[in-house]
Amino acid sequence: EAGVTQFPSHSVIEKGQTVTLRCDPISGHDNLYWYRRVMGKEIKFLLHFVKESKQDESGMPNNRFLAERTGGTYSTLKVQPAELEDSGVYFCASRELLGVNTEAFFGQGTRLTVV
Amino acid sequence: AQSVTQLGSHVSVSEGALVLLRCNYSSSVPPYLFWYVQYPNQGLQLLLKYTSAATLVKGINGFEAEFKKSETSFHLTKPSAHMSDAAEYFCAVSDRGGGFKTIFGAGTRLFVKA
Numbered sequence: 001e002a003g004v005t006q007f008p009s010h011s012v013i014e015k016g017q018t019v020t021l022r023c024d025p026i027s028g029h030d031n032l033y034w035y036r037r038v039m040g041k042e043i044k045f046l047l048h049f050v051k052e053s054k055q056d057e058s059g060m061p062n063n064r065f066l067a068e069r070t071g072g073t074y075s076t077l078k079v080q081p082a083e084l085e086d087s088g089v090y091f092c093a094s095r096e097l098l099g100v101n102t103e104a105f106f107g108q109g110t111r112l113t114v115v
Numbered sequence: 116a117q118s119v120t121q122l123g124s125h126v127s128v129s130e131g132a133l134v135l136l137r138c139n140y141s142s143s144v145p146p147y148l149f150w151y152v153q154y155p156n157q158g159l160q161l162l163l164k165y166t167s168a169a170t171l172v173k174g175i176n177g178f179e180a181e182f183k184k185s186e187t188s189f190h191l192t193k194p195s196a197h198m199s200d201a202a203e204y205f206c207a208v209s210d211r212g213g214g215f216k217t218i219f220g221a222g223t224r225l226f227v228k229a
Contacts (some may be wrong), residue, residue, distance in 0.1 A: 004158075033216055043205065043219040055214050091159065095215065103149060103209075104217055108158035 002026070004107035006092050012113045018080040021110045025074070025094030032075050033095070033104060034067060038088040046090075049075060082114045117142040119189075119206045121220035129228045134178075134193040136223045138206030141187065147209040148189045149217070150180055154202045162204070165189060176200070201227045 007022045025032045034046040046065070047057040051072035060067070064083070069075040079086050089111050093104040122137040140146050150162040163174025170182040180191045189206060206220040 031215070035217070035219075042221045043217075045216045045218070048214045048216055050214070056216065093159075093217065103161050103164050104215075105161070106151070106159035 004092055004094050004105050006090075006107035006110050008110060009108060010111045010113075012115060013082055015084055015114055016081045018078065019082055019112060021077045021079075021090055021092075021112070023075045023077070023092030023094075023107060025092070026096075026105055029094035029096050029105075030072070031095040031097075031104075032069060033093045034075070034077055035091040035093065036088050037091070037109075038085070043091065046077075079112075082112075084114050087112055087114045117144075117146065117208045117210055117212075117218055119148075119208050119218060119220040121204075121206050121223050123223055124221065125224050125226065127226040127228060128196045130198055131195050134191070134196045134200065134225065136191040136204050136206075136225065138180075138189045138191065138220060139187050140189060140206075140208050142208060144211055147211065147215075148180075148182065149207045149209070150174065150178070150189075150191050151205045151207060151219075152202050153205070153222075159205065162191070196225075196227045198227050198229065201225055 005024045013019050032049040037043045045059040048055045049069040066078045089109045091109045092107045095104045118141045120139045148165040151159045163172045165172050165182045173179045178193045203222050203224045205222050207217045210216045
């Protein structure tokens, strides 16, 4: 069974450009999460989808970040326009059951560098 | 609010020595605790989890952790370090009141010396 996959694995863009990160969760997982680790800091929660609905987006840093999950399958995280402080590793995770605590499965992450 | 604190951002051990990575948690409800590992250039992999069953939890690659409620700790141990254990380790708690999102500690980088 395929795990959580993220595309691209690395992205280098210039300040002011737009970047879109993609996450394909494990098939059948209703819960999808985005996290970010800025250099030297903790891994921080960004937002949580339940199917196609945003359950919690309290961790989104500002309105330059837009996440979508069309059809409740894969998700995209767009940064527009990118700023230097957006550099970091973006992780996606999926979890199976609603309302039940099981572990989350993480993707490889996308390393974003804004120059 | 739930949180975890990892003591020591870097730990260095000799090959064959005991590995001890410390984690303390704060939670107003019985916590669900995890240890994840990130090897170089890889994603986060679950090492083990505590979900209120046995307090001593065994994970992959010879790691184990013991849940101690009285000490609010969930330290990770391995009797004998191997070079391949060099990685970054994250203690985490599941936010039961917040959609079960994962709350991470700051991470501990483990170095293993030959």
